Amino acid sequence: MAGYVREVSRRIFAQEFRESNLTFKDGDDQYSPQYLLTPTGAKVNRLFIVGTLIEKEDIGTDSEYWRGRVSDPTGSFMIYAGQYQPEAAQFLAECETPAFVAIVGKPSTYTTAEGTVLTSVRPESISLVDGATRDLWVADTAKRTLERIKDLDSMDPNVIKAKEHYGADNTQYSSMVKEALRSLKEDI
Amino acid sequence: MDKKFAPHIEELTKALENISRSTIEDELELLLKYRVPIDEAKRSILKKFQNDSLVSKKVNDLAIGDKGIALEVRILNINEKNVNLRGDTATIFSGALADETGLCSFTSWKPISLNPGDAIRIRNATVRAWHNRAEVSIGDRSEVELLEETYLPDISELSVTPVKKLDEVGYSDMFISSVAAVIELYHRDVNVKGKDLTIIEGVMADETSRLPFVSWSLLDGVDIGTILRFEDASVSMYRGVPSIHLNESTSVHIVEPDEHLPFTFASVNLPPKPLPIGEVLQNEGMFDVSVEGNIVSIRPGSGVIARCPECNRVIMKNTCRSHGVVEGIQDMRIKLILDDGTGSLLVMLNRELSEIVYGKTLQESESLMGKAMSANVVYDDMKSILTGHYLGVRGNTSKIEYGVTFVAKSVWVPSEDLDKRVSALLERLEGVE
Numbered sequence: 001m002a003g004y005v006r007e008v009s010r011r012i013f014a015q016e017f018r019e020s021n022l023t024f025k026d027g028d029d030q031y032s033p034q035y036l037l038t039p040t041g042a043k044v045n046r047l048f049i050v051g052t053l054i055e056k057e058d059i060g061t062d063s064e065y066w067r068g069r070v071s072d073p074t075g076s077f078m079i080y081a082g083q084y085q086p087e088a089a090q091f092l093a094e095c096e097t098p099a100f101v102a103i104v105g106k107p108s109t110y111t112t113a114e115g116t117v118l119t120s121v122r123p124e125s126i127s128l129v130d131g132a133t134r135d136l137w138v139a140d141t142a143k144r145t146l147e148r149i150k151d152l153d154s155m156d157p158n159v160i161k162a163k164e165h166y167g168a169d170n171t172q173y174s175s176m177v178k179e180a181l182r183s184l185k186e187d188i
Numbered sequence: 189m190d191k192k193f194a195p196h197i198e199e200l201t202k203a204l205e206n207i208s209r210s211t212i213e214d215e216l217e218l219l220l221k222y223r224v225p226i227d228e229a230k231r232s233i234l235k236k237f238q239n240d241s242l243v244s245k246k247v248n249d250l251a252i253g254d255k256g257i258a259l260e261v262r263i264l265n266i267n268e269k270n271v272n273l274r275g276d277t278a279t280i281f282s283g284a285l286a287d288e289t290g291l292c293s294f295t296s297w298k299p300i301s302l303n304p305g306d307a308i309r310i311r312n313a314t315v316r317a318w319h320n321r322a323e324v325s326i327g328d329r330s331e332v333e334l335l336e337e338t339y340l341p342d343i344s345e346l347s348v349t350p351v352k353k354l355d356e357v358g359y360s361d362m363f364i365s366s367v368a369a370v371i372e373l374y375h376r377d378v379n380v381k382g383k384d385l386t387i388i389e390g391v392m393a394d395e396t397s398r399l400p401f402v403s404w405s406l407l408d409g410v411d412i413g414t415i416l417r418f419e420d421a422s423v424s425m426y427r428g429v430p431s432i433h434l435n436e437s438t439s440v441h442i443v444e445p446d447e448h449l450p451f452t453f454a455s456v457n458l459p460p461k462p463l464p465i466g467e468v469l470q471n472e473g474m475f476d477v478s479v480e481g482n483i484v485s486i487r488p489g490s491g492v493i494a495r496c497p498e499c500n501r502v503i504m505k506n507t508c509r510s511h512g513v514v515e516g517i518q519d520m521r522i523k524l525i526l527d528d529g530t531g532s533l534l535v536m537l538n539r540e541l542s543e544i545v546y547g548k549t550l551q552e553s554e555s556l557m558g559k560a561m562s563a564n565v566v567y568d569d570m571k572s573i574l575t576g577h578y579l580g581v582r583g584n585t586s587k588i589e590y591g592v593t594f595v596a597k598s599v600w601v602p603s604e605d606l607d608k609r610v611s612a613l614l615e616r617l618e619g620v621e
Contacts, residue, residue: 005591008466009484011529028231048484048527050576087571102576104484125485127575136578136602137482139609144529146616178617184610 009048009104011141012038014075015176017047021117022165023109036107036119039166040148040173041159047121049077049103050129050137056092066092070101073138073180078120079103088123095128102129102137138184142177149174193220196230204237212237242311248289248360250322254315259324261285262340263306264347285324286346290360293318296326307338320425321359349420355397357423357430359472364432365419367443368392368399369453373412391476392416392432393456398476403434413453415443427586428473460582462602466530468585469592478582479594480602481528483574490522490542491567492553520550522570526579526594535581535594545579545599546570578602 012020020038036044054076055069065082066089081088088105095101105123112118149170152159193216200212212233219229244258266283281296283304295318302308311331315322326332340346349363357364373390388403388410401421410416418440422433434440443449462480494516495501496508503509506516522537522545543549548556553566583596 005469006525006532006534008529008531009482009527048482048529048576102482104575125571125575127572129576132606133577135606139606139613140529142610142613146613174617178614181610181614181617184606185614 007033007045009046010042010044011137011144012042012044012047012049013141013145013176013180014051014070014072014077016040016042016074016145016173017077017107017119018075019166020044020107020119021109022162024161036109037158037162037165039162040145040170041152041156041162042144042148043158044107046104046106046124048137049105049121050134051077051101051103052134053095053097053099053101056095056097058093064089064093068092070103072141073183074176077103078118079105079123079126080108080120081123081126085123088126091126095126100129100131100134102127102133135184138180142181145173145177149177193226196226200230200233203234206242207237246289247285247287247292248358250292250315250324250359252315252317252322254322257310257313257315257324259285259287259310259313260335260338260340261287261308261310262338262343262346263302263304263308264291264343265304266302284362288341288346290350290358291346291362292322292324292360293362294324294326296332298326298328298330300326300332302332302334305343307335307340309333309335320427353396354392354394354399357399357432359425361423361430363420363422365417365421366394366432367415367417367449368394369415369451369456370410370412371398371453371457373410393451395451395456398456398460399430399432400475401432401434403440404436405434407434407440409442410440415449415453417441417443426473427588428471429475429584429586462580464530465526465528465533468533468594469531471585471592473584473586475584476582477585478580479526479528479533480578480580481526481533483524483577483579484527484532485525486567486571486574487523487525487534488567490524490570492518492520492550492557492563495519518550518554520546520553520566522546522574524574524579526581533585533592533594534590535579535583535596537581537596537599541596541599545574547573 016038020036022037023034024037025032025034033045038044049070051070051072053068054071057067059065059067060082063083068079070077070079081092103121103123104125105121108120108122110118152163152170197213197216201209215233216229219232242256242258247261262285264284264286266281269280269282270277271280279299281300283294284291285294310326313330314325314327316325349365351365354366354368369392371391371393373388375386376389378385378387386406388407390401391398392401418434418438421438422435423430424433460476460478462478465479465481468474468477468479493502496503496511496514497517498511498514499508501508503516506513508514520539520542522542524535526533526535537545539550557563557565578601580600580602581594581596582598583594585592585594
């Protein structure tokens with residue numbers, strides 16, 4: 001039997017994450033892992049985000065259910081933490097905004113009645129970090145996104161699937177990466 | 189069996205070429221008898237037999253635990269042995285086989301009549317671990333067929349010891365020849381079968397990689413900085429990391445300083461450049477590598493722990509599994525998951541490195557536990573302080589049952605010049621648009 005391999009944490013900018021709406025499973029077992037396929041062909045089962053927590057709100061009725069908004073240079077991630085994410089929920093309950101945070105989490109999607117797919121993050125952990133870590137993350141994510149854009153010509157089945165679904169045009173993502181990098185230049 | 193299942197059986201037989209129709213029928217009938225729904229039963233049968241379909245492999249692709257392997261190889265040597273198998277005396281055959289990619293040992297548990305130089309096709313062999321490396325095992329269900337014609341190189345060519353760069357040395361090498369610089373060296377006194385010996389241990393490097401080595405002779409004139417050319421050194425594997433053994437049958441020469449090589453002592457005696465974690469995971473074991481990434485998780489078992497004074501094992505409630513109730517020795521460690529976006533890796537930090545990374549000593553952590561009256565407080569504190577942060581580590585990796593583990597020897601905070609990186613990335617972007 002092939003050993004259990006921990007899913008890698010992908011680096012995705014908020015804009016690309018928000019524009020993703022294709023989920024699929026590897027294998028037909030009900031326990032097969034679920035993935036979100038992004039427009040640049042990242043196969044995401046877990047992601048790592050560093051950004052600024054700008055809003056938080058307890059939207060739960062009976063028990064606590066926290067919603068947070070984490071911004072990066074390209075947009076923002078919605079994160080939801082309830083009783084099954086006790087550590088993350090506790091963090092959100094106690095923290096101040098704004099704050100630089102690092103989040104490890106799973107992508108989650110919700111299809112509205114109109115058929116629009118909304119993406120959000122179910123955090124496994126949230127922790128406080130400093131501004132330097134945030135800037136490094138932006139540079140790392142730019143690098144990984146750029147690598148994926150360059151790989152869009154490859155015959156990788158995920159890349160082909162992504163191009164079929166989202167279209168082959170990727171100029172918006174290279175300009176997104178550029179904007180993100182320029183924002184770092186201004187900060188320095 | 190009921191006629192209505194015929195199409196399903198048809199479908200399964202098509203999908204599983206090597207499995208006989210009657211086996212599939214029996215299997216399906218059994219599951220249906222146990223009230224398993226037909227779709228679930230089909231899925232289960234596919235899964236059960238799919239791994240049994242034969243996979244053709246080359247010798248250097250063999251992995252421990254492989255089943256249903258087909259190989260086309262030449263026998264290099266073969267010996268008959270009488271062994272005691274569960275009380276009965278049995279005759280087995282063992283030796284070495286090779287193809288153009290490498291060689292490996294084999295054992296046949298059934299009589300085969302083969303000679304050195306024979307080219308054979310083995311079907312349905314398994315691969316098991318023997319001396320920490322892969323060995324082809326020919327059992328009752330395996331078939332061996334003598335080949336009249338083969339593309340395989342001649343035996344004289346296959347038995348030549350290959351000349352390799354250090355990063356090419358792996359499971360399929362039992363002997364190698366190479367050129368490498370000695371970058372670490374120390375003497376060690378050992379006792380082998382009642383005799384006191386002094387041996388040399390150290391690390392060798394070329395432009396591709398570095399590997400540990402052992403020499404059973406004292407290597408006159410060899411010191412750190414010497415470049416060695418050696419032939420017929422034996423290779424042993426431990427947890428996926430090869431080590432090179434120089435013994436009586438190895439010829440070792442010191443390379444003259446004027447000879448031109450693709451590396452110098454100075455060029456290889458540098459700290460290893462960080463590798464993408466995805467690349468590290470593809471290797472069984474790697475010696476002296478470094479990686480950088482984010483700490484995405486601190487695993488349970490991190491924090492202040494107690495060890496048995498006899499065997500150094502981690503113990504709970506002062507009770508050791510093999511030594512009973514003992515006075516535990518306090519220790520600290522961190523098991524963390526490092527992730528750089530290409531892969532994620534379990535990294536182990538010992539007490540010294542944990543104290544550096546965590547920023548608190550063992551004593552400080554113990555007093556923290558005392559104040560909080562809780563053993564978990566250090567683990568929780570580590571999680572909130574460390575998760576998300578960048579960390580660079582240098583050390584060795586090995587593959588164990590739970591996957592690849594990285595044992596760190598040194599740690600640092602990556603401090604690449606952000607401005608330079610951003611400019612370099614912006615430059616690369618120009619090429620995309």
